[in-house]
Amino acid sequence: MDRPQVAPRAAPGVTLSDTSNRLRAPRRLAAVPTDDRALADDFDLKRLPDAFYDDPFPTYRALRTHAPVKRMVGGGVFLSRYADVVAVYKDTATFSSDKREEFFPKYGASPLFEHHTTSLVFNDPPLHTRVRKLIAGALTPKHIAAMEDRLVERVDSLLDAMAARGPDAEVDLIAAFASAIPVEIIGNLLAVPNEERTPLRDWSLAILGALEPVLTAEQAALGNRAVTEMLVYLEGLVQRRRAAPGDPEIDVLTRLIAGEGGESLGAAELLHNCIFLLNAGHETTTNLIGNGLACLVEWPDQKARLLEQPKLVRIAVEEFLRFESSNQLGNRITTRATEIGGVALAPRTQVTLGIGSANRDPDAFAEPDRLDVARQPNRHVAFGSGIHQCVGMGLARLEGRIAIGRFLARFPRYKLSAPAVHARRARFRGHVRLAAIVDPA
Numbered sequence: 356m357d358r359p360q361v362a363p364r365a366a367p368g369v370t371l372s373d374t375s376n377r378l379r380a381p382r383r384l385a386a387v388p389t390d391d392r393a394l395a396d397d398f399d400l401k402r403l404p405d406a407f408y409d410d411p412f413p414t415y416r417a418l419r420t421h422a423p424v425k426r427m428v429g430g431g432v433f434l435s436r437y438a439d440v441v442a443v444y445k446d447t448a449t450f451s452s453d454k455r456e457e458f459f460p461k462y463g464a465s466p467l468f469e470h471h472t473t474s475l476v477f478n479d480p481p482l483h484t485r486v487r488k489l490i491a492g493a494l495t496p497k498h499i500a501a502m503e504d505r506l507v508e509r510v511d512s513l514l515d516a517m518a519a520r521g522p523d524a525e526v527d528l529i530a531a532f533a534s535a536i537p538v539e540i541i542g543n544l545l546a547v548p549n550e551e552r553t554p555l556r557d558w559s560l561a562i563l564g565a566l567e568p569v570l571t572a573e574q575a576a577l578g579n580r581a582v583t584e585m586l587v588y589l590e591g592l593v594q595r596r597r598a599a600p601g602d603p604e605i606d607v608l609t610r611l612i613a614g615e616g617g618e619s620l621g622a623a624e625l626l627h628n629c630i631f632l633l634n635a636g637h638e639t640t641t642n643l644i645g646n647g648l649a650c651l652v653e654w655p656d657q658k659a660r661l662l663e664q665p666k667l668v669r670i671a672v673e674e675f676l677r678f679e680s681s682n683q684l685g686n687r688i689t690t691r692a693t694e695i696g697g698v699a700l701a702p703r704t705q706v707t708l709g710i711g712s713a714n715r716d717p718d719a720f721a722e723p724d725r726l727d728v729a730r731q732p733n734r735h736v737a738f739g740s741g742i743h744q745c746v747g748m749g750l751a752r753l754e755g756r757i758a759i760g761r762f763l764a765r766f767p768r769y770k771l772s773a774p775a776v777h778a779r780r781a782r783f784r785g786h787v788r789l790a791a792i793v794d795p796a
C-alpha cells in the first residue's frame with residue numbers, strides 16, 4: 356500500500372532551493388488567504404475557516420501585525436501579542452476570570468453553567484485561592500517526583516504493546532499512547548479505581564468541547580450529559596472516600612474533602628473542582644505528547660538532535676509547549692475601563708488571550724516559527740501566568756518528558772503513515788488521529 360508522505364516543516368517563506376539541513380522542504384501548503392491584511396480583517400473566532408484548524412499561525416501573524424487588539428463581532432477583543440497577553444495575566448484587578456456574564460448566554464441555566472462557574476479557573480479570589488491552595492498542596496515537586504516510577508512503568512507497558520504489533524504495523528499514537536498516559540496520572544491523583552477510569556476521557560472531551568467559541572446544540576447536549584454523569588459518579592466516589600480516607604499527602608480528593616486551616620469546600624464546590632481537575636490534565640497533556648511527536652517528524656534535524664542528546668528532552672518539552680501550545684486560548688473580562696496595547700476597553704469587555712499567538716511573537720522569541728529543541732530562554736505562556744498559572748504544570752512536564760523521551764529512545768525511526776489529523780477546535784490544539792509506523796522494517 357502506498358503511504359502518504361508527510362512533508363517536513365520549513366520556516367515561512369523558505370523555498371526548495373534552501374540548503375540548510377533544517378529546511379528540507381517547503382512549508383505545508385495552507386489553504387488560508389496569504390494576504391495578511393485580509394486575514395486580520397476577516398478574523399472572526401466564531402466563523403473560522405477550516406484551514407485555520409490545521410494551521411492557525413499565519414492568521415496569528417497577521418493579527419499581531421495588523422490588529423493586535425482585534426475588535427470582535429459582539430464587542431470583545433482578541434489579543435495576539437505576547438506583551439499584551441502577559442500584561443492581562445498580571446493585572447487580576449482589571450481582568451477578572453469570573454465567567455458568569457460570558458457563560459450564561461452561552462449555556463443558560465444548565466449543568467455546564469454550574470460546572471464552569473464553580474471551577475477555580477473561572478473564579479476570582481476568594482473561592483479561587485481556597486481551592487487552589489488545597490490542590491497545590493498535593494502537587495508539590497516532591498509529590499510529583501514520587502509519581503515518576505509508576506509513570507515510567509505505564510509508559511513502558513504502552514511502548515511494549517506497540518512493539519508487540521510487529522514491524523511496519525500502523526498505530527494511532529493518540530489512541531494507543533498519548534491519551535492513555537494522562538488518564539492514568541489524573542486517575543492516580545484522585546485515586547479513582549482503575550476499573551472505573553474508562554469513561555473519564557469521553558466525559559472530559561465532551562465538557563472541554565463545550566468551551567469552543569461556537570457551541571453547537573450537539574456539543575451542549577454532550578457536555579451537559581457529561582457533567583451530570585460525572586457528578587453522579589463523583590458523589591459516589593466522595594462517599595466512599597469519606598468512609599475510607601486516603602493519604603492526604605498524595606490523594607487530592609482526600610485533601611479536598613478534609614479542607615485545611617478550618618476552610619473546606621461546599622458539596623457543589625468539591626464535586627465541580629474534582630471534575631475540573633480530571634478534565635484539566637487530560638486533553639492538554641495528551642496534546643502535549645501528540646504535538647511533540649508530530650513536531651519531531653516535521654523537523655527531522657531537531658529529532659536527530661534530540662536522539663543525539665537525550666538529556667535535551669526537558670528543554671524540548673518547553674519548546675513543544677511554545678510551538679504548538681495545547682491550550683491556545685484564554686479568557687478574561689474587564690472589571691473597569693482600561694487600555695491595552697494602546698486601545699481603550701470599556702468595563703465588562705470580554706478579552707480572549709491568544710496564547711498560541713503570543714508564543715509565536717517575534718518580539719518575545721527569536722525566529723518564533725522555527726522549532727528549536729534547545730531553545731533557551733523560553734518564557735512561553737502555554738501554562739498561562741500569574742495567580743491562575745497552571746497548577747498541574749510540573750506534572751504535565753513530567754508526563755511530556757517521560758512519554759516523549761522514552762518513545763524516542765524506543766522507536767527512533769518512527770514516521771507518520773498518514774497526514775496528521777487536527778481536531779476542529781480553536782481552544783485545544785491537538786490531533787484526533789496520528790497514524791504512525793513506530794518500527795519501520
Ligand code: HEM
Nearest residue numbers: 475476635636639640643681737738739743745746747751
Ligand atoms: C500540557 C498540559 C497543560 C497545559 C497546556 C495547561 C494549561 C493551563 C493554562 C493555560 C491554565 C491557566 C488558565 C487561566 O489562566 O485562565 C491552566 C490552569 C490550570 N491547570 Fe493546567 N494545563 C496542563 C496540564 C494540567 C494538569 C496535568 C493539571 C492537573 C493535574 C492541570 C490543572 C490545572 C488547574 C487546576 C488549573 C487552574 C489553576 C488556577 O485557576 O489557579 N493542568 N492550565
